[in-house]
Amino acid sequence: MRRDLRALPCSHFPKIFINGNHDCHFCKIDLSTTSLYARCTICNVNMDLDCMVNLPPLTIFEPKHHKHSFNLLLRVVTFTCNACGLEGDRNPYVCYECHLMVHKDCIEGLPGVIYINRHDHRVSHTFHLGQEERDWECGVCRRTIDWVYGAYTCSLCPSYAVHSKCATRKEVWDGRELEDVSEEDEEIEDPFKVINETDIIHFSHEEHVLRLDENCHMENDATRCRGCILAINGNLSYKCLECDFIIHKVCASLPRKRRHFLHNHKLTLRVDKASIFLCSTCDTTPNGFRYECDEDHGDEEFVFDLQCSSISEPFLHDLHPHPLYWTLEHSKKCKACGTKAGYDLNCIVCDDYSLCMTCATLPSKVKHRCDDHLLSLRQGASDFDTGHLWCDICETKTDPSVFYYTCDDCGVSLHLKCVLGDLYNAKLGLIDPRDPAHEVLPNNGVTRPFCFHCELRCKFPFLIRRATEEFTLYYCSLNCCLEAAFYIPPVTDEG
Numbered sequence: 001m002r003r004d005l006r007a008l009p010c011s012h013f014p015k016i017f018i019n020g021n022h023d024c025h026f027c028k029i030d031l032s033t034t035s036l037y038a039r040c041t042i043c044n045v046n047m048d049l050d051c052m053v054n055l056p057p058l059t060i061f062e063p064k065h066h067k068h069s070f071n072l073l074l075r076v077v078t079f080t081c082n083a084c085g086l087e088g089d090r091n092p093y094v095c096y097e098c099h100l101m102v103h104k105d106c107i108e109g110l111p112g113v114i115y116i117n118r119h120d121h122r123v124s125h126t127f128h129l130g131q132e133e134r135d136w137e138c139g140v141c142r143r144t145i146d147w148v149y150g151a152y153t154c155s156l157c158p159s160y161a162v163h164s165k166c167a168t169r170k171e172v173w174d175g176r177e178l179e180d181v182s183e184e185d186e187e188i189e190d191p192f193k194v195i196n197e198t199d200i201i202h203f204s205h206e207e208h209v210l211r212l213d214e215n216c217h218m219e220n221d222a223t224r225c226r227g228c229i230l231a232i233n234g235n236l237s238y239k240c241l242e243c244d245f246i247i248h249k250v251c252a253s254l255p256r257k258r259r260h261f262l263h264n265h266k267l268t269l270r271v272d273k274a275s276i277f278l279c280s281t282c283d284t285t286p287n288g289f290r291y292e293c294d295e296d297h298g299d300e301e302f303v304f305d306l307q308c309s310s311i312s313e314p315f316l317h318d319l320h321p322h323p324l325y326w327t328l329e330h331s332k333k334c335k336a337c338g339t340k341a342g343y344d345l346n347c348i349v350c351d352d353y354s355l356c357m358t359c360a361t362l363p364s365k366v367k368h369r370c371d372d373h374l375l376s377l378r379q380g381a382s383d384f385d386t387g388h389l390w391c392d393i394c395e396t397k398t399d400p401s402v403f404y405y406t407c408d409d410c411g412v413s414l415h416l417k418c419v420l421g422d423l424y425n426a427k428l429g430l431i432d433p434r435d436p437a438h439e440v441l442p443n444n445g446v447t448r449p450f451c452f453h454c455e456l457r458c459k460f461p462f463l464i465r466r467a468t469e470e471f472t473l474y475y476c477s478l479n480c481c482l483e484a485a486f487y488i489p490p491v492t493d494e495g
Contacts (some may be wrong), residue, residue, distance in 0.1 A: 014038040022046040065112035068097045084164040085149035111177035123152040140166035142348045174264045188257045204271035210238035227251030228306040229288040261326045267291035275432040279305040282357040286425035307361035322349040336403040375405040393418035421460025422477045451476035453484040
C-alpha cells in the first residue's frame with residue numbers, strides 16, 4: 001500500500017481519511033459519500049480510492065495529431081483548452097514547446113481528420129486558426145470562433161471552420177476518423193443523361209425521354225411532380241414524351257448521393273419505392289422520392305422526403321427577413337405553429353425566431369377549389385382584415401399569429417390543414433402497390449362524400465377511397481383511414 005501511494009502524480013505520500021467534506025480532484029465525486037479517500041496535504045489534492053488506483057498518466061506520448069508530448073499539470077487552475085476553446089478548471093495537459101494547455105479528453109478523443117455533414121470536403125483539427133486576428137463563424141452553430149484556439153478547418157476552403165465540439169457532435173460527425181485513410185473520390189452517377197439542350201433520360205424513368213417544358217403551367221392541382229409530389233405550379237419541369245410522367249427540373253437534378261445536415265451519414269436517393277413513408281424530420285407521409293441512410297441503425301430508420309432534404313443553409317423564407325440555420329438548438333418554439341419539436345431552423349439575428357421543418361417546407365403558393373387564384377402563405381394581419389379572420393372551408397376562426405393561407409386578391413384566410421390535409425404529399429393512385437383496395441383521389445366531385453370514420457363531409461383536397469367488390473368507403477384523411485383500421489366498435493346491449 002505504501003508503494004502504491006508513492007506512485008501518485010505529485011510524488012508525495014497521501015494520507016487516508018474517512019468521510020471528508022471535499023470533492024475528488026479527478027472525478028469530482030462528493031467524498032462525504034465514500035468511506036475512505038486519499039489526501040495529499042502538500043498539494044491540497046483529494047482523491048477517492050478508485051481514482052487513486054487508476055491515476056491519469058503523467059505524460060501522454062505521441063498524441064494523435066500533435067508532434068510533442070503533453071505533461072499533466074496537477075493543479076486546480078482555470079484554463080481555456082487550446083484544442084476545443086472551452087474552459088477547464090483543473091488538471092490541464094501542457095505542451096511546453098508550443099505553450100498549449102489541453103483537456104485530457106481532447107487529446108485522446110478529438111479526431112484529426114473527419115467528414116461532417118455540413119461540408120463536402122474533409123476537415124482537419126488545428127490548435128490555432130491563424131497567425132492574425134479575423135472573424136471566424138462556426139459552420140454548425142454559427143457563433144464566433146476565437147481564432148487563438150483550436151477548431152476544424154478545410155484545406156480547400158480557407159474561410160471554413162467549425163468549433164471542435166460542434167464538429168464532433170453525433171448529429172454532425174459519423175464517428176469515423178480518417179487520419180491515415182487515403183482520400184479517394186467516390187464515383188457518384190449523375191441523376192440523368194443529357195441527350196440535347198432540352199431532352200434527358202432520368203434514372204427514375206429510363207424507359208422514356210423527358211423534355212424540358214419552359215412554359216409548364218397546370219391549372220389542375222392534381223398534376224404532381226413524381227419526385228416531391230407537389231403541384232407543378234408553373235415551375236420548370238421535364239415531361240415525358242410518351243406518358244404522363246412529369247418532374248420538376250429541381251427534383252430531376254438532385255444528386256443520387258449527398259451529405260445533408262439532417263443526418264450524420266451520407267444519404268442515398270431512392271426512386272423505386274412507391275409506398276407511403278413517415279419523414280424522419282417533418283412527420284409528413286409522402287410516397288415520392290426519398291433520401292435514405294444505408295447504414296445499419298437497428299430497428300430505427302432514417303428517411304427524408306425531398307422537401308426536407310432539399311433545404312440548404314442559409315435557408316431563406318419568404319416570411320422572415322433573415323437567413324435561417326440548422327444550429328442544433330433545442331430550446332426554441334416554432335414561430336409558425338407554436339410547437340416545440342426537436343431541432344429547428346433558427347435565426348441568428350432574432351434570438352427567439354425558429355421554424356420547425358414541417359412549417360419551413362410548406363408550399364408558399366397553392367391552388368384550392370375555394371378560390372380562383374393561387375393562395376399565398378401568410379402570417380400576421382391580412383390586408384383585408386376587418387376584425388376576426390374566418391376560414392371559408394371549416395367556417396371557424398383563423399389565428400393570424402400562426403401560418404395560414406390567403407388570397408392576395410380576394411382576402412380569404414384559410415387554415416393550413418383545411419387547404420392541404422394530410423394527403424397533400426401523396427401522389428394520386430394506390431397508397432401502396434401491395435394494397436389494391438386503397439387509393440388517393442382528388443376531392444373534386446360535385447358533392448363531397450362522407451368520411452366513413454369521422455362521419456363528416458370530406459373537406460380536404462384529396463381523399464382515400466377503399467373499394468372492394470362488396471362496398472366502397474371514403475376517408476377524408478390518412479389519419480381517419482389508419483384510425484378506422486384499428487377501430488373496435490363499442491359493444492351494445494343489442495350486440
